[in-house]
Amino acid sequence: MKTxxxxxxxxxxxxxxxxxxxxxxxxxxxGRCLLECRMxxxxxxxxxxVHGGITYALSDSAMAFAANAHGYKCYSIETSISHTARVELGDVLKAQCQEIHRGKTLALYEVKVENQDGRLVAHFKGTVHISGEGW
Incomplete structure (x- = not known):
């Protein structure tokens, strides 16, 4: 099995x-992932x-990596994001993804995105379908 x-x-x-x-x-x-990205x-x-789609993509990637890290291919089926502070050129963002629930076919995730000062700039929630197809 792959790591x-x-x-x-x-x-x-x-x-x-x-x-x-x-x-x-x-x-x-x-079920967990921490990513970093410079704007x-x-x-x-x-x-x-910084375009809101960037923090969304950062969050979505963190969720995808955390979900798939169990060893089965997962696909997002519903996501949402709230932007809580603006992001500027040169900011370094960290996206911390945590699995909230994992069932047989669905899993729920939360991602908190913070800037280099530890300020929350976005809060993302997502649901993935667990395909059962292994990596």
């Missing part, structure tokens, strides 16, 4: 968007703030 690190490595090989984001995997285990100029919106 959580092996699974994330396989996922990243096929995930050009997560690679473009410049995600750094800090911690991974079944650069290509991530800015028309107001010269």
């Amino acid at each position: 959580p690190q092996d699974i994330v490595s396989l996922m990243l090989q096929e995930d050009a968007y997560s690679r473009w984001l410049g995600l750094h995997l800090l911690e991974i285990s079944a 650069d100029s290509e991530m800015l919106n028309g107001f010269q703030r």
Whole structure:
């Protein structure tokens, strides 16, 4: 059976968007993930703030890695995000994903995204379908 690190490595090989984001995997285990990402100029919106889609993508990737780290392929079926503070050019964000519940076919996750000062900038919730197909 593949380790959580092996699974994330396989996922990243096929995930050009997560690679473009410049995600750094800090911690991974079944149901948990910690990612870090630096905000650069290509991530800015028309107001010269980091686009909300960036924090969403960071959160979604953290959830995907945490969910799949159990060894079975999982696919998101519902997600939501609340942005609680603006994100600026140069900020370094950390996304901490925690599994809330895991059943036979569904699992629930929460991701808290904080900036380099420890300020909460986004709160993400998601549900995944557990396919039963192994890695």
